[in-house]
Amino acid sequence: GENVEQHPSTLSVQEGDSAVIKCTYSDSASNYFPWYKQELGKRPQLIIDIRSNVGEKKDQRIAVTLNKTAKHFSLHITETQPEDSAVYFCAASGRGTSYGKLTFGQGTILTVHP
Amino acid sequence: NAGVTQTPKFRILKIGQSMTLQCTQDMNHNYMYWYRQDPGMGLKLIYYSVGAGITDKGEVPNGYNVSRSTTEDFPLRLELAAPSQTSVYFCASTQTQNTGELFFGEGSRLTVL
Numbered sequence: 001g002e003n004v005e006q007h008p009s010t011l012s013v014q015e016g017d018s019a020v021i022k023c024t025y026s027d028s029a030s031n032y033f034p035w036y037k038q039e040l041g042k043r044p045q046l047i048i049d050i051r052s053n054v055g056e057k058k059d060q061r062i063a064v065t066l067n068k069t070a071k072h073f074s075l076h077i078t079e080t081q082p083e084d085s086a087v088y089f090c091a092a093s094g095r096g097t098s099y100g101k102l103t104f105g106q107g108t109i110l111t112v113h114p
Numbered sequence: 115n116a117g118v119t120q121t122p123k124f125r126i127l128k129i130g131q132s133m134t135l136q137c138t139q140d141m142n143h144n145y146m147y148w149y150r151q152d153p154g155m156g157l158k159l160i161y162y163s164v165g166a167g168i169t170d171k172g173e174v175p176n177g178y179n180v181s182r183s184t185t186e187d188f189p190l191r192l193e194l195a196a197p198s199q200t201s202v203y204f205c206a207s208t209q210t211q212n213t214g215e216l217f218f219g220e221g222s223r224l225t226v227l
Contacts, residue, residue: 001173006156034214043204043218044157089156098164100147100208100216101172104156 002027004092006105013080014113021108023090024072032093033066033073034102039086047088048075080112115140120205120219127195127226135190135222137205145208146188147172147216148180150201157204163188195226 003026013019025033034049050057050064050073057064061080066073077084087109091102118139127133139146144165149157149172159172163182177199179191188207192199202223206216 004156032214034216036216043220044216045218046215049214091156098145098162098208099212099214100145100206101159101162102157102216103173104158106156107154 002030002092002094002103004090004103004105006090006108008108009106010109010111012111012113015080015082017080019075019077019080019084019110019112021075021088021090021110022072023074023092023105024070025092025103026071027092027094028068028071030092030094032099033064034091034093035062035064035075036089036091036104037086038089038107044089077110080110082112082114085110085112117141118205118207118217118219120203120222122222123220124223125225127192127224129195129197129226131195132191132193133195133224135192135203135205135224137188137190137219138186139188139205139207139217140186141207141209141217142185143207143209143217144185145210146182147206147208148178148188148190149204149206150174151204151221152201160190160203192224195224197226200224200226 031052036044090105148160161180
């Protein structure tokens with residue numbers, strides 16, 4: 001089955017800096033890659049996603065890049081703010097399956113210091 | 115719309131007890147999922163359903179059962195609870211197979227002692 005590795009496990013930045021989180025996946029047939037943000041004690045919420053026919057997607061301060069050849073994708077957050085502090089999860093979903101059947105990475109705890 | 119509603123929010127079980135986690139959604143979504151999240155880890159898929167009457171196993175189904183008699187409800191049954199089932203359980207739904215966003219419930223924190 002699919003295996004998703006996520007790095008780093010913790011990331012600490014100063015407000016205004018950029019943050020980058022990287023994930024690799026094992027199944028070359030995977031074709032959907034979402035990123036979820038989970039605040040302490042809350043439910044995960046989708047912040048951005050990308051499909052395999054696209055190399056990059058941006059939404060305001062958040063961007064995701066995908067390299068299918070290398071089987072890795074990354075989350076980029078620019079101009080970080082304290083409210084960006086949370087756990088971020090990458091995930092992958094395989095071709096021919098429901099996009100909700102996700103394999104998640106282990107998570108990255110992002111702390112943004114004011 | 116209430117979205118995805120899970121009950122109970124917290125529960126403590128003794129080893130060997132059984133219980134059902136309830137999940138209901140009012141968005142008329144066909145696809146529903148149960149994930150578990152162990153401390154400091156990502157979510158793992160337990161079971162999922164593509165519509166009423168249809169269920170299938172995910173990555174970690176052992177020790178659990180599900181049913182889907184209606185579009186709205188997708189209960190998760192734990193039989194003979196074990197300490198390894200201590201986790202936070204999230205129910206989620208999506209409208210179609212190719213709908214990206216998973217709508218999660220608030221989670222159910224289960225402790226087995």
